[in-house]
Every structure is written in C-alpha cells, then in structure tokens.
Amino acid sequence: xxxxxxxxxxxxxxxxxxxxxxxxxxxxxxxxxxxxxxxxxxxxxxxxxxxxxxxxxxxxxxxxxxxxxxxxxxxxxxxxxxxxxxxxxxxxxxxxxxxxxxxxxxxxxxxxxxxxxxxxxxxxxxxxxxxxxxxxxxxxxxxxxxxxxxxxxxxxxxxxxxxxxxxxxxxxxxxxxxxxxxxxxxxxxxxxxxxxxxxxxxxxxxxxxxxxxxxxxxxxxxxxxxxxxxxxxxxxxxxxxxxxxxxxxxxxxxxxxxxxxxxxxxxxxxxxxxxxxxxxxxxxxxxxxxxxxxxxxxxxxxxxxxxxxxxxxxxxxxxxxxxxxxxxxxxxxxxxxxxxxxxxxxxxxxxxxxxxx
Ligand code: ADP
Numbered sequence: 001x002x003x004x005x006x007x008x009x010x011x012x013x014x015x016x017x018x019x020x021x022x023x024x025x026x027x028x029x030x031x032x033x034x035x036x037x038x039x040x041x042x043x044x045x046x047x048x049x050x051x052x053x054x055x056x057x058x059x060x061x062x063x064x065x066x067x068x069x070x071x072x073x074x075x076x077x078x079x080x081x082x083x084x085x086x087x088x089x090x091x092x093x094x095x096x097x098x099x100x101x102x103x104x105x106x107x108x109x110x111x112x113x114x115x116x117x118x119x120x121x122x123x124x125x126x127x128x129x130x131x132x133x134x135x136x137x138x139x140x141x142x143x144x145x146x147x148x149x150x151x152x153x154x155x156x157x158x159x160x161x162x163x164x165x166x167x168x169x170x171x172x173x174x175x176x177x178x179x180x181x182x183x184x185x186x187x188x189x190x191x192x193x194x195x196x197x198x199x200x201x202x203x204x205x206x207x208x209x210x211x212x213x214x215x216x217x218x219x220x221x222x223x224x225x226x227x228x229x230x231x232x233x234x235x236x237x238x239x240x241x242x243x244x245x246x247x248x249x250x251x252x253x254x255x256x257x258x259x260x261x262x263x264x265x266x267x268x269x270x271x272x273x274x275x276x277x278x279x280x281x282x283x284x285x286x287x288x289x290x291x292x293x294x295x296x297x298x299x300x301x302x303x304x305x306x307x308x309x310x311x312x313x314x315x316x317x318x319x320x321x322x323x324x325x326x327x328x329x330x331x332x333x334x335x336x337x338x339x340x341x342x343x344x345x346x347x348x349x350x351x352x353x354x355x356x357x
Contacts, residue, residue, distance in 0.1 A: 001153070003025055003063060005061040006025075006048075006058065006060055007059045008021055009045075009055050009059070010055065024205055026187075027186070028184075029185070030187070031180050032203050034188060035194060035197040035206050036207035036233070037233075038192060040208050045207075046188060046190045062076075076154070078146070080156070080160045083163065092127050092145075096123075096146050100149060120145075121142075123142065140168075144160075153186065160176070161191075194233070206230050214226040240282065241277050242324070275357065278351055284350040285327075287300075287330050287344060287345075294344045294345040296316050296317070296326070297317045297343050298314040298341070299342070300313070300315075300337065300339065301315050309329050310329070312329075314344065
C-alpha cells in the first residue's frame, strides 16, 4: 500500500494551465475525492497519476518512488472508468480474468483470485454471462472486479457512477466504499458530484480553475470552508452569502439580512474596513412567529418539502429597496406555508465571514 503525493505539479496544454502548483497527498489506504466543476482540472490530475498524461513540471510519488517518468504499465495502478471499458463479447469471468492473463497468471492461482473477487462483488451467478446486456450497475461491478483482481497499489476512479440511475448509484457508492476499506487500497475518485464525494471519500480535495482550493474531511469543508468558492460549492441547499463591510465604528454595513446583523454579536475579525461576505447555512436559521424578536423579518415565498426537512425561501423586509432572499432549512414537516410572515433567528455563532476580495 502506497501513498500518492503530487509535489508542485503543473500541467499545461499550450496556453491552458490545466493544473497549477498542485501539492496534494492521498494517504496510504485512503479514498481521496477530487471534486470541482467541469474543466477545473480533476481528470488531468487523475491522468497524470495514471501516466496517461505527462506532468509539465513537478513530481508524483507512489510512496517514496517517483513515478512521473514511468509508463502506465509500470505504475501498478488500476483504473475504473465512467463507461466501464469492458470487452462486451467476453463473459464476466473472462473480463475479470483479463488483467491476470496479460501478466501470465492463469490456472488455479488465477481461478482462486477471480472467484474471490466475483464473490465479493456478488457476481458469482453471472460469471458465465456475456457482459453485453448486463445493467450499468452490474457492468461497473465487473470493472471494479477487474481493478481489484490483481491487487494494484492504487485504484483511480474516473466518474465511476455518472451513467448509473439513482438506485444503482446509491448501492454502488456503498459497495465501492466497503471494498476500498476492506482491501485498504489507496484510491483517488474524480467526481463533479458533491454527494458522491462526501458519501465515499475519507477526504475531499476541492479544485477550481486548476487550483486546489481546500482539502479536508467532508465535515471540515462543510463547517469551515477556506474561501467563498468552497462555501458556495459545498452544501445543498447552498449557503446564504451576502456582501457586507465592517465600517469604522465596529458597525456592519450591508444590504438585506447582513444589514440586520448586529456588529457587536459578530465574530471579531481583523478585517479593518474591508469588504466581507457573511455566510450562514440554511439549517442555522430558525423560522419563528413574526412577533418573536430575531435578526430579520420576511415573508415565505416558497416552501419545498423534503420529507424530514422543509426548505423555505424567505423574502426579507430589509432596508428600503433591498429585495433580498434567504433560504432556511427547518425540521419537517413544518407548519410554515408560502405567504406566511415570519421572524428569522440567525445563529450568529455559526456565521462565517469571508474576505470578499
Ligand atoms: P475536469 O476533469 O475537471 O472537467 P479537465 O482536467 O478535463 O477538467 O480539464 C482542465 C482544463 O484543461 C480545461 O480547461 C480543459 O479544456 C483543458 N484540457 C483538458 N485536456 C486537454 C487536452 N488534451 N488538450 C487541451 N486542453 C485540455
């Protein structure tokens, strides 16, 4: 088992800096997710680990072994792709056997390993079926089996669940996580889906425009986002963000709900007179009867029931001209309906302040 370390890695495609100054480590036995919007450099990072793309500068280590100059076949990695990349006319067994066969492992030693992996993945009954015609979920299981069968040092997952329907996604997420932990195989998962990253990974690395923004456990990214990009990207419904500024007398100047906050109750920050953005998660806003004192008042414009929670969009009665909305998530089913006038209690201790620049 090896760690994977990117040390000062850059990747340029002509004029495009796809990955900039990446310093990131995936610990031995860890599942690390690379998460970010399309074009942020996740796949390029994975391809550099695989050896499919060369680094422009910097070094990648598996344990203490530099691998940047090694061909993919010399790196002892396995990949699981979005589109499965199986041999459709071969059976499940033959597909899983393939990586062993090309390494000259056949007969009893191969059969034992293939049998064990098929058992682990619940594919024993399908061993003799051709891959063509299997469900997407079963096909992805086969490609995971193919990755596991030769005990690679590292498994790289490239959007492995993108083509699956919702049920299969949930099942395979849990399955991949279970197998990864069971085998303790160092893994990198590329995904644009935060739910997937949070459900499967030990730690999540958020990227934007080729730059690593933050790496941490899912809870850490959620509770202490390092910057506005991460704050905005992680969480559903998203964090409420509002421009504001600390002015000379320790007052807060801002529009909408930020204007209703009392400076005295805000976390003390050394931002001088700088522009800030105040952020609050929807679940840290209490919705209460309009005669109860709070940080603001408004009228509910939408109520979205989500089973155990209701997501309420509230149009605020801000200072004249400020037509701001804030999203609150309250335990559901709640008594609140569109059109209700309410008071909002903002848990100031949970307020996050970001540098707006
Ligand atoms: P992601 O996987 O996060 O969607 P990519 O790593 O695929 O992002 O791409 C990062 C950036 O590099 C994008 O701007 C993309 O257009 C560019 N890029 C990726 N592959 C190539 C390539 N082979 N040639 C030129 N530009 C590329």
